[in-house]
Amino acid sequence: MARPPAGSGPGAGSGRGGRDLAVRLKTAKGRRLSSTLWLERQLNDPYVARARAEGFRSRAAYKLAELDDRFRFLRPGARVVDLGAAPGGWLQVAAARVNATGGRPGRPRGRVLGVDLLAVAPVAGAETLVLDFLDEGADALLRDRLGGPADVVLSDMAAAASGHRPTDHLRIVALCEAAAAFAFAVLAPGGTFVAKVLQGGAEGSLQAELRRRFARVANVKPPASRPDSAEKYVVATGFRGRPPGSAAGQGADEGEGEGDDDRGT
Numbered sequence: 629m630a631r632p633p634a635g636s637g638p639g640a641g642s643g644r645g646g647r648d649l650a651v652r653l654k655t656a657k658g659r660r661l662s663s664t665l666w667l668e669r670q671l672n673d674p675y676v677a678r679a680r681a682e683g684f685r686s687r688a689a690y691k692l693a694e695l696d697d698r699f700r701f702l703r704p705g706a707r708v709v710d711l712g713a714a715p716g717g718w719l720q721v722a723a724a725r726v727n728a729t730g731g732r733p734g735r736p737r738g739r740v741l742g743v744d745l746l747a748v749a750p751v752a753g754a755e756t757l758v759l760d761f762l763d764e765g766a767d768a769l770l771r772d773r774l775g776g777p778a779d780v781v782l783s784d785m786a787a788a789a790s791g792h793r794p795t796d797h798l799r800i801v802a803l804c805e806a807a808a809a810f811a812f813a814v815l816a817p818g819g820t821f822v823a824k825v826l827q828g829g830a831e832g833s834l835q836a837e838l839r840r841r842f843a844r845v846a847n848v849k850p851p852a853s854r855p856d857s858a859e860k861y862v863v864a865t866g867f868r869g870r871p872p873g874s875a876a877g878q879g880a881d882e883g884e885g886e887g888d889d890d891r892g893t
């Protein structure tokens with residue numbers, strides 16, 4: 629799949645609005661209220677319908693497509709790691725855009741490696757590993773599998789909701805910090821890090837670290853992200869690289885980044 633033209637496929641217009649809530653479930657059929665509301669939301673979500681029609685594994689595919697349409701980090705030939713890849717919507721978008729299947733002859737062929745706690749049904753052009761990214765040694769295993777630096781590290785990792793907001797918040801922060809540490813160790817200079825964060829953007833200390841290590845840092849809510857969800861994505865581009873002599877993943881460049889914070893867009 630080539631990058632779709634404007635107005636069609638992932639990355640086209642927001643797909644939001646213009647469609648009133650049409651389906652109301654009349655009977656609960658033994659479902660809990662929360663399940664009924666979830667089902668109603670799914671049935672009325674234009675991104676869900678579009679993902680089904682366009683063959684994407686998840687509506688999340690459009691979030692990555694929209695982020696890439698804006699920041700242009702998925703270039704043909706890029707090597708991409710996707711953390712929290714199941715069921716595979718981001719893998720589909722990334723594999724198509726970096727030409728991982730070689731479907732665009734004459735353009736460099738990229739590589740996509742996805743990781744998740746859950747198995748992912750095969751996606752053309754992507755390799756996948758079933759792995760708890762927080763396990764001891766998971767990062768080393770991934771680096772080994774990659775066999776060289778990455779151009780893009782993506783993380784859409786999210787732990788199953790516990791129902792306890794502070795706990796969920798801490799979990800998502802921990803996942804984002806682990807993903808960032810991995811990105812610092814594995815990215816090639818000029819590389820990009822994209823990760824799910826919460827409303828307000830990356831936590832203060834992580835934000836500062838990202839600004840030191842990348843030329844530009846933005847916190848954005850792509851149109852496909854549900855308006856009632858607290859999620860946002862941090863997009864850090866222009867990795868400055870590791871200081872000479874530093875071990876992979878250790879040490880930060882000196883000096884201030886000219887962070888171009890896009891908070892709240």
Ligand SMILES: C[S@@+](CC[C@H](N)C(=O)[O-])C[C@H]1O[C@@H](n2cnc3c(N)ncnc32)[C@H](O)[C@@H]1O
Pocket residue numbers: 685686688689711712713714715716717718719743744745746759760761762784785786787788803
């Ligand atoms: C929102 S889903 C990702 C959706 C995906 N981007 C897509 O487009 O289909 C979040 C995923 O993060 C995974 N995850 C959460 N914690 C993880 C961990 N410690 N290691 C690996 N994957 C994890 C979950 O299993 C889940 O599949």
